[in-house]
Amino acid sequence: MSAIIDGNSERMTVWLDGEIDHHNAGGIRVRIDETLIRLRPKLLSLDFSAVTFMDSSGIGLIMGRYKNIQSWSGKLEVINVPRSMSKVMRLAGLERIATIRNMEEIK
Amino acid sequence: MKATNEFRLTIDSRSVNESFARVAVSAFVAQLDPTIDELGDIKTAVSEAVTNCIVHAYPDSVGKIYIWTGIYENGKIKIKIKDRGCGIIDIRQAMEPLFSTLGGERAGLGFAVMESFTDKIRVYSKVGKGTTVCLEKTITGRPADD
Ligand SMILES: Nc1ncnc2c1ncn2[C@@H]1O[C@H](COP(=O)(O)OP(=O)(O)O)[C@@H](O)[C@H]1O
């Protein structure tokens, strides 16, 4: 699991890469929060295009970041979600707190 | 009914083994020619059950996690994930979506995921003795038509 993080006070993007489970969610959380708390962006964008696996630990990771940006009324979007992961996100009702965009299916 | 093929695996309750456990089960199940979606469902459900053993069953120590997978006729598989950890006081409450006894960033959705990603789940638990989660799923192998 790795992540590229970039942005400014308007928009911060995190390109997640690899598998999100309980084992590696903690490390990624610390990395995101470092930049998040420094930038206090209006929009946090989590890009899932390179994520290959996610269980409910990923839901915890997304919800936790949402809680953080809420303290300055920031917004959250979760984009390029592969189909296998959109199922977990739907189950968690994530669309109530974030804009979710699924990955375009390559036909 | 007897399994036509089965495997057993014992691992330490270290979080680094979460990915190993889900990959091992999905690699075994691959002989049934599952769809990508079916394999993904199995990986996710196993990941939830194994993670629960690591974070809940053995919170302050490293214990053993016993995984068994059996293949039955007509593409049916059964997976048992067992620990000898602390056990669950109220199974029904534990299985409610969003219920979690741990703070931090546990979503309380592990059992909800296992339920919706398999055909059947049964949980046996005894406080101080441990917990067994039994999952069942029938692999159709046909491409999902959604
Ligand atoms: N193997 C286990 N041993 C002991 N307690 C467990 C086990 N699995 C689950 N639990 C209990 O059930 C609750 C719900 O589990 P789950 O739905 O996976 O949510 P979470 O793991 O996010 O807390 C846990 O918080 C824990 O109290």
Ligand SMILES: [Mg+2]
């Ligand atoms: Mg859990």
